[in-house]
Amino acid sequence: MKYIHRLLLIVPVIIGACNANKPSVATVTLTEAQQRLPENAVAGLKTRDDLETTLFASEPSIMNPTNMDIDERGRIWITEAYNYRNELNPGHPYKQAGDRIMILEDINGDGKADTAKVFYQDTCINAALGICVLGNKVIVSCSPNVFIFTDTDGDDKADKKELLFRGIGGIQHDHAIHAFTFGPDGKLYFNFGNAGDSILDKNGVVIKDAEGRLIANKGKPYRQGMIFRCNPDGSGLEVMAHNFRNNYEVAVDAFGNMWQSDNDDDGNRGVRINYILEHGNYGYTDEMTGAGWSSRRMNMEDSIPYRHWHLNDPGVVPNLLQTGSGSPTGMVVYEGDLLPAVFRNQMIHGEPGHNVVRSYPVKKNGAGYTAVIENILESGTDQWFRPSDVSVAPDGSLFVADWYDPGVGGHQVADLDRGRVFRIAPAGSTYKIKPPVLNDAAGAVAALKNPNLSTRYLAWTKLYSMGARAEKELLAMYNDTNPRYRARALWLLSKLPNGAGYIQTALRDKDEDIRITAIRAAKESGVSYGNLLVTDTSAAVRRQALLSMYHSREADMPANWALLAAQYDGKDRWYLEALGIAADGNWDACFNAWRKLPPNKQLPEADHDIVWRARTAAALPMLASLIEQHNSDPMLHKRYFRAFDFYPAAESTPVLLGLLKGDHPQQATINALAFLQLDASAVPKTSAMTALLNSSLKAFSGHMEFVELVLKYHLRDQNETLLQMAKDTRNGELQGYAMKTLLQCGGQPLVLKSMGRKDSAVTFTLVEAIGKAQDRTNRELLSVIMRNNVYPLALRQQAARNLGHGWEGYADLWNMVERKSMPADLDTVARAVLTHAWRQDIKAKAVAHYEPAAAHHDLKPVDQLVTLKGDISGGKKVFVSYCATCHLAGNTGVNFGPALSEIGSKLTKSALYDAIIQPDAGISFGFEGYFFTMKDGSQVLGYAAGETDEEVDVRTAGGQGVKLKKKEIASRKAYEHSLMPTGLATAMPQQELVNLVEYLASLKK
Structure with missing residues (x-):
């Protein structure tokens, strides 16, 4: 036990x-x-x-x-x-x-x-x-x-x-x-x-x-x-x-x-x-590429719960x-x-x-x-x-x-x-079951009405085997007042030799659910009903008619689809997606048939949605026209730009390049969005195009898209702007990516020059920004800062802490200790970081090296810990100190490991203690670590947030992402431990652990 x-x-x-x-x-x-x-x-x-x-x-x-x-x-x-x-x-x-x-x-x-x-x-x-x-x-x-x-x-x-x-x-x-x-x-x-x-x-x-x-x-x-x-x-x-x-x-x-x-x-x-x-x-992953929901894309949803399912994408x-x-x-x-x-x-x-x-x-x-x-x-x-x-x-x-x-x-x-x-x-209800009697059709029909699925299976099997001999009783059930009984009978009636007749009758039934059932039965039975339901008064029935058209080869399908599309009201996403499903594999014919109908002048947004949802080259110029409307803000049309991602580049690229030649009052914004959507290799390398690209950057000043454009087009003249973004602490993710891009664009001298000033707040901010990524350039710069006595000790100590939270960063820090190149005044920090590292091989070496200084205190058993009273406010401080670099709770922390915003609703205190004390015992699915060795010898440890045919989107400790090109990966193997560090529970005083669990237990829905 x-x-x-x-x-x-x-x-x-x-x-x-x-x-x-x-x-x-x-x-x-x-x-x-x-x-x-x-x-x-x-x-x-x-x-x-x-x-x-x-x-x-x-x-x-x-x-x-x-x-x-x-x-x-x-x-x-x-x-x-x-x-x-x-x-x-x-x-x-x-x-x-x-x-x-x-x-x-x-x-x-x-x-x-x-x-x-x-x-x-x-x-x-x-x-x-x-x-x-x-x-x-x-x-x-x-x-x-x-x-x-x-x-x-x-x-x-x-x-x-x-x-x-x-x-x-x-x-x-x-x-x-x-x-x-x-x-x-x-x-x-x-x-x-x-x-x-x-x-x-x-x-x-x-x-x-x-x-x-x-x-x-x-x-x-x-x-x-x-x-x-x-x-x-x-x-x-x-x-x-x-x-x-x-x-x-x-x-x-x-x-x-x-x-x-x-x-x-x-x-x-x-x-x-x-x-x-x-x-x-x-919509769990990108329909076209398979990229995970956290990978950046045009028109990303505002909140994670909706972003998680790509709900802004056409086709979801x-x-x-x-x-x-x-x-x-x-x-x-x-x-x-x-x-x-x-x-x-x-x-x-x-x-x-x-x-x-x-x-x-x-x-x-x-x-x-x-x-x-x-x-x-x-x-x-x-x-x-x-x-x-x-x-x-x-x-x-x-x-x-x-x-x-x-x-x-x-x-x-x-x-x-x-x-x-x-x-x-209900109270007082006894549990006495009388098994069904299936000797004849009447008994089987009675059993078919039962709420239990196993009973209905036996009844269905008996009635199906009886065929026409069960028709009379099934017909009586079909005429019942209960629509669900009627539907169950219809399914069996539809399988009789004369089942097509029952389907045709049910297609005209006054109950929309029976008509929907009949459509499904017709699809399974191969019964054609033409355009009978194209003008049905029920949107749900028309939806089902559309779904039954999926990969239809009937000659009148495009015309019927167009008539159904003309009844879209511009508000019903279910209906719009049914239109998309129906047209799959036949978009050219369906779209052309629809365009022959008069435009919807009363509900123009309905036509716009159909253009957005379409998957035919004929829709691309229409998308461009919607973007170029002079009376609208192009930022509101990110959804139309996103739609270009669902077309082959050979079709979308000419249209996107054409957008760069417009005369919209906010043409710079349109240009910026178009540059984001274009493949960089498809943009002509001319001075005029370069000037156009640079002028368009203003549209995204202070936003992630600015960084993305700089990185995508390898712009080397935006380092001052990137530096200012790296100093801005209001958005930690943006701050980190700005610094990462700045260093990739040769900005290390600029960073060091900025740190040479006496503003200690700025220098600490920059060190924090450098530490948000574990790229080689980031790690090298942290090492430079650590070794340079020009910088204050507190700053150098922070650089050491920031270096020691990634796979290769731990190795860099340990190598300095092992080779005795670690500055003496940083040894205490290095010891604290390395003896509590989540990288197990480095931790083992560090503990052996610093023994007994790194000895951990003993914890009480979990059954005793749960009896101790903790302080929620104190626990929140512990969370910020120990956990917020990898976990999110409310608006605090980093979205790297599983978010903990409602963890108290899911786990008891004992389970929380177990998760902290023994992180290897239960690793959340999707957060298993993988160890990537690159062909240049570098190594990356993290979990795969998404994967396409060309690259793996890896999240590393601290929440930063790195996209690894598959052609540059030498090997990939599963990491045998949790990415959450072991020894965390003993790295803090026991009361702090108790406070932390008290705080986490309070995080409930």
């Missing part, structure tokens, strides 16, 4: 009731160990007033539940992760046997599991992240494989194991394959995150889509995380959408709508909920909802009627990062939706509550799997032995 904290807490204990939010009749003092006991689990939670939470199962029956499904008998199937990252826990008893798939059953109807059976156990399913129960078959997702287990004799044991897919990410990768779900069309839906990379069939062959395109993260066209649909046997694999980060679980409703969550790069408050447009690009589907920080997990669409009305027909979702199960009720809004947040179950006093999945039982009650841990995965686990399953239902 892992450590148990001894902290005393006052926790309400409910006597004679299980609902956490009901008034307590007694209050007792519980130790932390008592609070963790299953009998006190519900008391630590807070349930919505009109519902009741009860404990269905807990340890020792189950532990570490990662995913869950519920079969038609109401039995709970659980995948466990006792072996999650088992290399961190050598010697535990299940390492040899492997993880389990458990079946939990309530036999006597008291709402608690009476039996816990092991369906299967083996190392091949260690830390499986998905389970889908379909009759006697169970689909288990465990990166890099997807297995189908079959119980052939009904004894609740797996008798056969088969591969369905393989080659999906690495072993036990949280960002790879996730759970499967059964769709209303009889197909399987699933997804993988951005570590999935590619997908192979059971024989190891890389799968291609129906058009022969490789399904892999290669940008041709697919990128990053993806959503898939396939037949039950794995054939007919389709990519339904792509370019997600870690889309955890896709949920499909009766109409065929897809919904899911997606996690951001840790700490950037960009977690999102998505409504899925088929074939949509969701908007987000339904952004929920801030978090660690989103399992999701389901609740189509039952037991829960309150607000949750019916809505998404329900586990969010362990914020210890909550919640819903996102949606309202239709044009071609898309809006959403709000409604909590169902959340932590009250127990922050270990980590809901990993949610499922709907046959009676309509909601079940929640609880990973139960101080943290939320992310390559780290602190508690191996606990896990819970909760049931949520």
Whole structure:
């Protein structure tokens, strides 16, 4: 059993009731160990007033539940992760046997599991992240494989194991394959995150889509995380959408709508909920180059949570909802009627990062939706509550799997032995399940109405096998007043020999959701409906008509597209992106057909948006015309300049060069933006063009674009301006890049001359600016300052500190010590820096060299540290001193490592201590270090923020970025440690550590 904290807490204990939010009749003092006991689990939670939470199962029956499904008998199937990252826990008893798939059953109807059976156990399913129960078959997702287990004799044991897919990410990768779900069309839906990379069939062959395109993260066209649909046997694999980060679980409703969550790069408050447009690009990386969201581009979004998804780019589907920080997990669409009305027909979702199960009720809004947040179950006093999945039982009650841990995965686990399953239902609701009777069509139709997916799978399979013999009962269901029942019936009716007739009828139905379902059924069945819906009154129906045109070869498609485009209102981004998806691969014909229609004089911005979204050379002159409008500020047209990035250079370059010849009242601004977008090699090397470039720089005075232009065109006459920018402390990122560019442009003498003045504030500012990057020129200059006694000691000490925070900087500093060239008056600073270095080889040498001066003090165990009281204001000062050089908290710090602005909502104090004391134990995905050796012998250590075919965008300590040309990289290998320094906890007095954790714990949403 892992450590148990001894902290005393006052926790309400409910006597004679299980609902956490009901008034307590007694209050007792519980130790932390008592609070963790299953009998006190519900008391630590807070349930919505009109519902009741009860404990269905807990340890020792189950532990570490990662995913869950519920079969038609109401039995709970659980995948466990006792072996999650088992290399961190050598010697535990299940390492040899492997993880389990458990079946939990309530036999006597008291709402608690009476039996816990092991369906299967083996190392091949260690830390499986998905389970889908379909009759006697169970689909288990465990990166890099997807297995189908079959119980052939009904004894609740797996008798056969088969591969369905393989080659999906690495072993036990949280960002790879996730759970499967059964769709209303009889197909399987699933997804993988951005570590999935590619997908192979059971024989190891890389799968291609129906058009022969490789399904892999290669940008041709697919990128990053993806959503898939396939037949039950794995054939007919389709990519339904792509370019997600870690889309955890896709949920499909009766109409065929897809919904899911997606996690951001840790700490950037960009977690999102998505409504899925088929074939949509969701913008995690640059569509064209694959560059990461932090790489600079034209028209970058103002805030990181939106910049994170490239939302200003043409071709990116908007987000339904952004929920801030978090660690989103399992999701389901609740189509039952037991829960309150607000949750019916809505998404329900586990969010362990914020210890909550919640819903996102949606309202239709044009071609898309809006959403709000409604909590169902959340932590009250127990922050270990980590809901990993949610499922709907046959009676309509909601079940929640609880990973139960101080943290939320992310390559780290602190508690191996606990896990819970909760049931949520109205108070007094009993859990008695009557299995469906599927002897005839009437029984199967009744089962098809059930809110439980496994029950619906059996019903769907039975009705499909009956064919025309089920038509009468299905038709009766289609005439029901419940539109979701009608949609489920329509999917099956559409597959009958006369299914085209049912589709044609449904296309004219008064209910827009039925018309949308019919469009999807028509697409799957190959039924043509011409221009029937081109003028439909519903924007959502027209959206779906557009999506069904994706890669259509019908002769009237361009004309129909043009008529649909003419109905765009200039405000509905969902509709605009549906237009873009529909025209993909056929933009020339669609755009030309649209241009033949009269312009939209009432809503000219609608036409402007279509030009911006287009991907045809015919749109480029129109983009230029929009930029050159004399009555507008060119700065407002960065979006149009950004659009040029989505065209081949051969098409865009002549138009951009043409913009340099205009006569706009703010022509210098237009020129500056055009120069930024042009490839430097495409700009003629003439004196007139040079003069034009220099005059355009004024448009970006004091801004990052100025630095970018100077660097891009290797301008050597702007060093004085760069120096002034390097002195400006109001924008640390700009200050650092200005200095970096100044030194690259031969500005070292100018910097040294400026430092020769007696203004100590300026000299310290310049040393700080030099230290923001670890380029060779920066490091050499810091070394010069350190050795020159002309400069004050305090300044030279600061130069030493700034040198010693990067991979090669540590080496430079240590070499000076080892070769005895370190100035004696800097030895104390060098010792402090090197003995606490995050570069482990240098730290080991330094500790040995300075022993015993660098000896660390001993810390109390974590279970004692959490009992100590810290000071938040003091902790903030510690953060600024130790952490702000790499982490961002609110507006303080540097955005290098995971942002910590809401870390107190995600991690308990014990987990925070663990993260600080043992940074190597859990490295956030996306922040793993890589060690690059360049062909010139230099070395760079950092994490890859983005990668294109030509370069790797590497973030180094301190937050500065360096773009490494791939042709100049000699080797790249993973760094075995965290980029966060070890020994940080012992580098400060214990009370400072306690204060720091107190401050971090206070950072909540």
